[in-house]
Amino acid sequence: MTLRISRTRRRTLAIPVGMAVVSALAFLPSTASASPAESRVAAASTDGPSLSYVVNVSKGYGRTHQVERAVQAAGGSIVETYDKIGVIVVHSSNPDFAKTIRTVRGVESAGATRTAPLPAQSTTDVGAPKAVTAEQLKAATAAAPAGQDPLEPLQWDLKAIKADKAHEKSLGSRDVTVAVIDTGVDDTHPDIAPNFDRAASASCVSGKADTTDGAWRPWASGGSPHGTHVAGEIAGAKNGVGITGVAPGVKVAGIKVATQGGSFFYTESVVCGFMWAADHGVDVTNNSYYTDPWYFNCKDDPDQKALVTAITRASLYAESKGTVNVAAAGNENYDFAADSITDPVSPNDSTPGDRTIDPSKCYDIPTQLPGVVTVAATGAKNLKSSFSNYGLGIIDVAGPGGDSTVYQTPDAPATSGLILGPVPGGGWAYMAGTSMASPHVAGVAALIKSTHPHASAAVVKALLKVEADSLACPVPYDINSDGKVDAVCEGGKFYNGFYGAGLVNALNAVTK
Numbered sequence: 011m012t013l014r015i016s017r018t019r020r021r022t023l024a025i026p027v028g029m030a031v032v033s034a035l036a037f038l039p040s041t042a043s044a045s046p047a048e049s050r051v052a053a054a055s056t057d058g059p060s061l062s063y064v065v066n067v068s069k070g071y072g073r074t075h076q077v078e079r080a081v082q083a084a085g086g087s088i089v090e091t092y093d094k095i096g097v098i099v100v101h102s103s104n105p106d107f108a109k110t111i112r113t114v115r116g117v118e119s120a121g122a123t124r125t126a127p128l129p130a131q132s133t134t135d136v137g138a139p140k141a142v143t144a145e146q147l148k149a150a151t152a153a154a155p156a157g158q159d160p161l162e163p164l165q166w167d168l169k170a171i172k173a174d175k176a177h178e179k180s181l182g183s184r185d186v187t188v189a190v191i192d193t194g195v196d197d198t199h200p201d202i203a204p205n206f207d208r209a210a211s212a213s214c215v216s217g218k219a220d221t222t223d224g225a226w227r228p229w230a231s232g233g234s235p236h237g238t239h240v241a242g243e244i245a246g247a248k249n250g251v252g253i254t255g256v257a258p259g260v261k262v263a264g265i266k267v268a269t270q271g272g273s274f275f276y277t278e279s280v281v282c283g284f285m286w287a288a289d290h291g292v293d294v295t296n297n298s299y300y301t302d303p304w305y306f307n308c309k310d311d312p313d314q315k316a317l318v319t320a321i322t323r324a325s326l327y328a329e330s331k332g333t334v335n336v337a338a339a340g341n342e343n344y345d346f347a348a349d350s351i352t353d354p355v356s357p358n359d360s361t362p363g364d365r366t367i368d369p370s371k372c373y374d375i376p377t378q379l380p381g382v383v384t385v386a387a388t389g390a391k392n393l394k395s396s397f398s399n400y401g402l403g404i405i406d407v408a409g410p411g412g413d414s415t416v417y418q419t420p421d422a423p424a425t426s427g428l429i430l431g432p433v434p435g436g437g438w439a440y441m442a443g444t445s446m447a448s449p450h451v452a453g454v455a456a457l458i459k460s461t462h463p464h465a466s467a468a469v470v471k472a473l474l475k476v477e478a479d480s481l482a483c484p485v486p487y488d489i490n491s492d493g494k495v496d497a498v499c500e501g502g503k504f505y506n507g508f509y510g511a512g513l514v515n516a517l518n519a520v521t522k
Contacts, residue, residue: 061127063108066096089216187291188260190241190263194213194234202247205247210287215268217278217279229270245257252438294470296337347403352364388509389412394484394499394509398411406474411445454514480503483508
C-alpha cells in the first residue's frame with residue numbers, strides 16, 4: 011500500500027545557485043524611514059478568521075524592525091522574525107491584512123499560508139502502515155545471515171543501491187547529521203535511539219522552534235508514523251535489532267513541521283525547519299512532503315507567490331550554510347515537464363477544486379525550488395514506481411520507493427515490494443512512495459559527506475549524480491501490462507525524465 015503523505019518533486023529554476031544564494035540573503039542595513047502607507051494601517055479590522063501569514067522584506071531594505079511596526083499596525087501579531095532571510099511569520103484576524111501590508115514600503119510580498127482558520131482543521135492520517143507480523147519477524151530473524159540485523163533480509167532496497175556492500179566499508183560518520191523535516195520522529199525506537207541527535211531536533215509546527223523535550227516526536231493523538239519510518243530508512247542503527255538504515259553510522263534529527271493528524275505542512279513551519287537545520291549544523295535535510303495547502307504555488311497569485319519566496323529564501327540559506335536539501339518527487343504519476351497539469355487537490359485545507367496549471371510557472375515547494383535535489387521512486391525491479399512523478403529536466407536522481415508487488419516483485423527472501431522501516435512504539439511496517447525514495451538519497455548523501463567531510467553542498471549534490479547507476483528509459487513503460495503506455499520517458503541512458511542521472515549508489519559513496 012502507499013502512504014500518501016504530503017510530499018512531492020522539484021524543478022530547478024533558471025537561476026544560478028550561487029547567484030540565488032547571494033541575492034536571497036542580501037538584506038543590507040538601511041536608514042529608510044516609514045512611508046505614509048505604514049501610518050495608514052492603524053485602524054485595522056479584526057473581524058475576520060485568524061490566519062497565518064508570511065511577510066517577506068524587500069532585499070536591500072534593511073532589517074525587519076521597520077516592517078514589524080507596520081505589521082502590528084495592520085492588525086498582525088508577530089510569531090517569529092527570521093532576520094537572516096527577511097521573513098516574518100504573522101497571525102492576523104484582519105481580512106485585509108495581506109492586501110494592506112503589501113502596500114508598505116520595504117515589503118516585497120506577503121500572503122496567507124493557509125485557507126483554514128487557526129488552528130488548522132486537521133484530518134485523520136491519509137494512510138496506515140502495513141505492520142510486520144510476529145511470524146514474519148520470527149522468520150526473518152532466523153534467516154538473517156551473520157552480521158545483518160534481523161529484518162535486513164527483507165530490505166531489497168538496500169541491495170538495490172548497494173548499501174549492503176557499502177556497510178562492509180563504512181557505516182558513515184558520527185560527525186554527519188541528517189534532519190528529517192516531517193511529521194515527527196520517535197527517538198525512543200530501538201532502531202533510532204542510538205543515532206538520535208537531540209541538539210539538532212525541535213518542533214517547528216507554530217513557525218517558531220520549540221525545543222521542549224520530546225517536542226520533535228509525533229503527536230500523541232493523531233500522530234503519523236511517516237517521519238519515524240523515514241528516519242529509520244536513513245539511519246536505522248546496525249545494532250542487532252530490526253532494520254538497517256542506508257547510513258547506519260550517522261546521526262539523525264527530527265524537525266516536526268506537520269500539524270496534529272500529520273496532514274498539513276504549512277509554509278511557516280517549513281521555513282522554521284530549514285532555518286533550524288541550517289543554524290544547528292545539519293548536513294542533509296530530507297523533505298518527504300509538499301507545502302500545504304497548494305500542491306502547486308502559482309506566482310501570479312500574490313499569496314502563493316509569497317509562500318514560494320519565503321521557502322526559497324529559507325532553503326537557499328540552508329544551502330549557503332552547507333546543508334544538502336533532498337526532497338521527494340510526489341506520487342501522482344505527473345509529468346512535470348508537460349505543458350499543463352490538472353491539480354484537483356488545492357487548497358487541501360478547505361474546498362479544493364480542479365485547476366489547470368503550467369508546471370513551469372506554478373511550483374511544488376520545496377521540491378521545485380533552486381538547489382533542492384528532486385528524487386523519483388523505483389521499485390524492486392529498478393523500474394519507475396507506478397505512482398512516481400517524473401519529467402525531463404526535473405528529476406535529479408532516483409531511489410527505492412517501493413511499488414505494488416503485482417508490478418515489481420522482489421527476489422527472495424524479501425516478500426513485499428514496499429519499503430520496510432520503523433514506526434512509533436517500537437514496531438516496523440511497510441510503506442511506499444517517493445516519501446521512501448527521498449530518504450534513500452538523503453542517506454547516500456550522508457555517506458558522501460562522511461567520505462568527503464569538507465565537501466560543500468554543491469559538491470555533495472554533484473557526487474550524488476556522478477556516482478549514480480545510469481538507468482535507461484523503459485520502452486514502452488507499461489507497468490501493469492495492460493497494453494497501454496502508463497508514462498513516457500524522455501531522454502537518454504545517462505539522463506532522463508524517469509531517473510535523472512540514475513539510481514543512487516551507496517557503495518560508490520564510500521569508496522570514491
